[in-house]
Structures are given as structure tokens and as C-alpha cells.
Amino acid sequence: MSSRNADVRAALEFHAATRYWRGGDGIVMGTPPDLENGIWEEDRSLEPYPFKVYETLEPIAIPREFPPSAVPALAAVSASGRDGTGAPDLAFLARIGRLSNGLLDRTVTVRGTTITYRTAGGTGARYHLELYFVCADLPGLGAGVYHYAAHDHSLRRVRSGDDRSALGMDSPVVLAVTSTFWRNAWRYKARAYRHAFWDAGTSLSQALAVAASAGVPAELVLGFADDEVNAVLGIDGVREATVALCALGQGGAPAPDVAALPPLDLPVRPVSPREVTFPAIPAMHLASSLDTAADVDAWRSRSVDPARPAPSGPLTTLDPLPDDALPPEPVEEVILRRRSTRRYDTSVELGFRDFSTLLDRSSRAYAADVRPPVDCYLIVNAVEGLTPGIYLHHPARGAVELLRAGDFRADAARIAVGQEYCADAHVNAYWLADLGPLLAAYGNRGYRAAQLTSALQAGKLHLGTHALGLGAVGSTSADDEVVEFFSPHAAGKTYLFVTVFGVKRPRTASPRP
Structure with a gap:
């Protein structure tokens, strides 16, 4: 691993400089007091x-x-x-x-x-x-x-x-x-x-x-x-x-x-x-680059212990669809009709089996030279048989852990910089990572890998929703508010990506009160 890739201050400083916050007139970016318009x-x-x-x-x-x-x-x-x-x-x-x-x-x-x-x-x-x-x-x-x-x-x-x-x-x-x-x-x-x-x-x-x-x-x-x-x-x-x-x-x-x-x-x-150059982009890209085949081999040989603390909250075992019960529609058709869904039916619950299938299928292992560990936190607003609240998905256990019960619809919109569809959606899925051990193992390039891995899993989930006749959309959030909201469990972690999903609202339905 090259010396510049190993100096992880670059990744930490870049992330701090590109944090989102809710400002008076919209989104601002940076770390107080150094804030700028995000757009x-x-x-x-x-x-x-x-x-x-x-x-x-x-x-x-x-x-x-x-x-x-x-x-x-x-x-x-x-x-x-x-x-x-x-x-x-x-x-x-x-x-x-x-x-x-x-x-x-x-x-x-x-x-x-x-x-x-x-x-x-x-x-x-x-x-x-x-x-x-x-x-x-x-x-x-x-x-x-x-x-x-x-x-x-x-x-x-x-x-x-x-x-x-x-x-x-x-x-x-x-x-x-x-x-x-x-x-x-x-x-x-x-x-x-x-x-x-x-x-x-x-x-x-x-x-x-x-x-x-x-x-x-x-x-x-x-x-x-x-x-x-x-x-x-x-x-x-x-x-x-x-x-x-x-x-x-x-x-x-x-x-x-x-x-x-x-x-x-x-x-x-x-x-x-x-073209306008924003210097943080080429600086971060250079700091996370690998130079030689030897650097690549050394980088791929590293790993992060994926072990998680034993769950302390109530566990609910998931019940995904078996292979022989999956909807037959092929992925080609699903991709071509994929949409970003921002209208959700708040009068119904998302079926527990659909919820289980999406988490199970989107988190399965896939072939890759490196798969950095990321955690999927969930704001469950309306899922059949689940107490509304905050959950953590445990893929290896095939279960979700209840971290805190409650109605968090308003919080879902708040941490998503005021986007109300996050309150309406049946589930908000947030991917976070502990950057400390990840950067220690993979250097600045671990930051690239974590961002891409979280979005890859979210993309799989998004495709899965359409295969089940549901809807989803990738969103954005105020970085530090996300971590604070999921703490104390998420204390010290870093927000990466969010997707919300659920039952689409019929176009003839009345809007949510």
C-alpha cells in the first residue's frame, strides 16, 4: 500500500469537507464554521x-x-x-x-x-x-x-x-x-x-x-x-x-x-x-490511488474483521421467499421499468415477507476482490408484524435487531434534510461504516470501497423492490444527524448511503394528511 494511500487524513478531511447540513435556505456543506452552499x-x-x-x-x-x-x-x-x-x-x-x-x-x-x-x-x-x-x-x-x-x-x-x-x-x-x-x-x-x-x-x-x-x-x-x-x-x-x-x-x-x-x-x-475544478476531487482521487501491481496485491491481501457485537436487543428472524417462489419477471424487464418512487401508501403496511426478501437478497455475498463491511440500519415505519422503530440488519443471522421502538416518521424526514417522502416510506435503509478499522486496513482507498459497496447493496435492494411490485428511491441526508439519530449503537460510524422503500401509493389516492 503506497504511503499516500496509507495517510488516511485525506479521506477523513474529504468526508468532513463534504458533509451535508440543513441550512436556513437549503443544504450547506462542510464542517462548521467552514460551511458553503452545497449546490x-x-x-x-x-x-x-x-x-x-x-x-x-x-x-x-x-x-x-x-x-x-x-x-x-x-x-x-x-x-x-x-x-x-x-x-x-x-x-x-x-x-x-x-x-x-x-x-x-x-x-x-x-x-x-x-x-x-x-x-x-x-x-x-x-x-x-x-x-x-x-x-x-x-x-x-x-x-x-x-x-x-x-x-x-x-x-x-x-x-x-x-x-x-x-x-x-x-x-x-x-x-x-x-x-x-x-x-x-x-x-x-x-x-x-x-x-x-x-x-x-x-x-x-x-x-x-x-x-x-x-x-x-x-x-x-x-x-x-x-x-x-x-x-x-x-x-x-x-x-x-x-x-x-x-x-x-x-x-x-x-x-x-x-x-x-x-x-x-x-x-x-x-x-x-x-470546466470548473473543485480541488478536493483530484486531491482525494490521487490520495486513494494505487501505483503498481505490488501495491494492488498488498491492498487486496488486507482485510477487516467483519465480526459484530452480539445483538443485545430483541431479534426477529426474517422469512424470505424461497427460490421456487420468486416472481418470474426477468431482470431485463425490471431494469427498464425501474423508477424513483417518492409516493408511498401510508394506509397499508409493507408485507413482512417482502421486507425479508429484500434484505436477504440485497445483502448476499458476491464475487469481489474486496468487500468492506458496512452496516444496514433501518427506520421501520410500517412493516407487517414489526414494532415501528429503529433496527439493525444482521445478514449472517438472517434477522433484524430492534434497537429502539417508536414512531420516527418525523425524524426520518428531518435527517433526510426535510424530504417528506422519507416519512411516508415504509422503511428507510441507511448504510454506515466504522471507518477506523476500514481505513487502517485499506487506506484512503477503503473510503472509495465503502461508498461503492453501500450503493451496490442499495442498488440490489432497489431492483428487488420493483421485482416485487414495490418502489424505492435513493436519497440524501445530513451526515452527522444520521449518526446521532442511530446512536448510541452507531456512535463513531460514518454515514454512507440511504435508500427508502415501500408500497407505492396509487396515483388516484389522496395525499397523506
Whole structure:
């Protein structure tokens, strides 16, 4: 682990500088007394174009229609990623691109700008992720480095030849997820660096499920030599940088040795007339980068003891649906109709079996080089058979522990910076982590891993709600108020991510009093 990655003051200072607080006129960011407006958007003429477009590369046509798989969505969401003998081909890459960063047939107009929704995560619909495939020879596609162009659902070949060994990987395909930070920072300033991993986690939850539905083994990779990976993709690692990799498929010919790769100078459509740099983003990214293969091996060899204190509160054993009772709808259909739900039916309870199934399926182990431990705290407002209150999910025990009973609807809205749908939702799920041991083991890069892991689990839960006919939405919260609310149990932990979910309110229903 490089010395700069080991100096965890960078992660702690970045987190402190990007905390949210409720201010008199909205959200403020920072640590008192150093607070600033949490939202930028100061120059609307600089609003970023939401796509990366290579101006001189010809598009490669890829399939647009996909036959539905036979795997139920909830089975795909909870798959380990290690099973299956499927081999990637061109149609598989098209499926991954479309269903984890493709366009949907839904738009919204915000202050005169029309935004097309995507299957990808996009905090505030400020889409900033790009997908690349580094692959060997595949049926229908020669070896090379390809960019998935979301704006026209095609591939662009960035490099020819098999460059997988430059990534230190042998899988037939390596999916690389990058963020162009400014496209999100235009609205969210330096906090966009958190969002890079939140949105990548959401996108990867779908990519992993799509791979499982196709029977293609998949493994998430968070440890890699940043400069080497960025060089293969032809990106600068500063304004656009790789945030995660995913190995797809197994077997086949090993990756050949690669000579030094020439730099790329491919014209790209400008994102904005000019870009504003928020220095905390490149500083944090550099501080959490790994330099060499030896650094990567050392980083992956570390671990954090996932042991938890024995529960002291009442335990309720979950009752999830068995495999043979899962709804049959495939994940492809679930992803394409996935929505952000902000209207919940407060006149009914969420069924306990649905609640159990979502927690069970979203928290199952998946293949990854590192899976940092995160804790899921729950505000239960209305679940069949459960006392309203605050709970902690214990995945290994298949149970939830009651930490404090009570009606906390008002608190749910308060800690979510006044967003009332959090009070209406049947459950608020908060992911927190103890950064002390996590950063001690993984250094600053452990902060990246924790943010992405929490969002990945939330993404799995979000897909699961739609498979069950329910709804969910990722939200935001005032960092310190979250920790204070879940304390004393959560004292010393750090807020990472929140998703609320429950029974959708019919459009004909009266609003909540």
C-alpha cells in the first residue's frame, strides 16, 4: 500500500469537507464554521453535456433488442457471480451497456434543459458515468478497447488488440466504469466524488445482475493500478478517471503480454465551454490511488474483521421467499421499468415477507476482490408484524435487531434534510461504516470501497423492490444527524448511503394528511 494511500487524513478531511447540513435556505456543506452552499450551478452556460462523444471514431452497431432471460430478477440480483459457464459475445456487451448505462424512453425538463433518464445511477440526473470494455477476441467482435456510447447505443473502438494484461487481468472481458467528475460537480461541487462511487455502485448492481441472468461469471474489482488502467482507456485520470472494474467471463486464451501502449489523442466533444475544478476531487482521487501491481496485491491481501457485537436487543428472524417462489419477471424487464418512487401508501403496511426478501437478497455475498463491511440500519415505519422503530440488519443471522421502538416518521424526514417522502416510506435503509478499522486496513482507498459497496447493496435492494411490485428511491441526508439519530449503537460510524422503500401509493389516492 503506497504511503499516500496509507495517510488516511485525506479521506477523513474529504468526508468532513463534504458533509451535508440543513441550512436556513437549503443544504450547506462542510464542517462548521467552514460551511458553503452545497449546490453550484452558478453559470448555466456551463451546464455539462451528459455524454462522451468521440468525434472521429465510427460507431459499431450492436443489438438493440434482447430476448428475456429465464432467470427471475431476484435470483439474478442475489447471485454470487461465481457460477455459470456463459461466454461473453457482442450481444452480451450490448446488453450490459444498455442495462447499466443506456438511455430510457423517459425524459424530464429541468429549468429549460431536457434530460433523458438512463438505466445508470445518476445523482440528481447529472449523469457522469462512462463504460469501456477491454476484451479478447469475442464472437462478433475483435480484441480491443471499446467505449459504450450511450447517446446512440453503439460501441467506438478506442484501441485495437488484446490489452487485458495491461490491466493485470485474464478474463475475456473487463468492464471499466469511469466518471467525468465535472458532469456531476456542476451541481454538487466536491461531493460529486462521493457520487462517483454511489452511482457506479448502482450501475454495477445492474451489470452484475445482467451477467448472472446470462450465466456469465462476474467479479467486481476495486483494487487496480490507477494510472495503468487509465492509460489503457486513453483517459487522463484527473477530469475522467476509472472508479471500478468488473471481470466478465472466465477461461479462454490467457492475455498476451503487451508492450508499452502509445498515448491516445482522440478528439472528444467538449463537455462545457470551460470546466470548473473543485480541488478536493483530484486531491482525494490521487490520495486513494494505487501505483503498481505490488501495491494492488498488498491492498487486496488486507482485510477487516467483519465480526459484530452480539445483538443485545430483541431479534426477529426474517422469512424470505424461497427460490421456487420468486416472481418470474426477468431482470431485463425490471431494469427498464425501474423508477424513483417518492409516493408511498401510508394506509397499508409493507408485507413482512417482502421486507425479508429484500434484505436477504440485497445483502448476499458476491464475487469481489474486496468487500468492506458496512452496516444496514433501518427506520421501520410500517412493516407487517414489526414494532415501528429503529433496527439493525444482521445478514449472517438472517434477522433484524430492534434497537429502539417508536414512531420516527418525523425524524426520518428531518435527517433526510426535510424530504417528506422519507416519512411516508415504509422503511428507510441507511448504510454506515466504522471507518477506523476500514481505513487502517485499506487506506484512503477503503473510503472509495465503502461508498461503492453501500450503493451496490442499495442498488440490489432497489431492483428487488420493483421485482416485487414495490418502489424505492435513493436519497440524501445530513451526515452527522444520521449518526446521532442511530446512536448510541452507531456512535463513531460514518454515514454512507440511504435508500427508502415501500408500497407505492396509487396515483388516484389522496395525499397523506
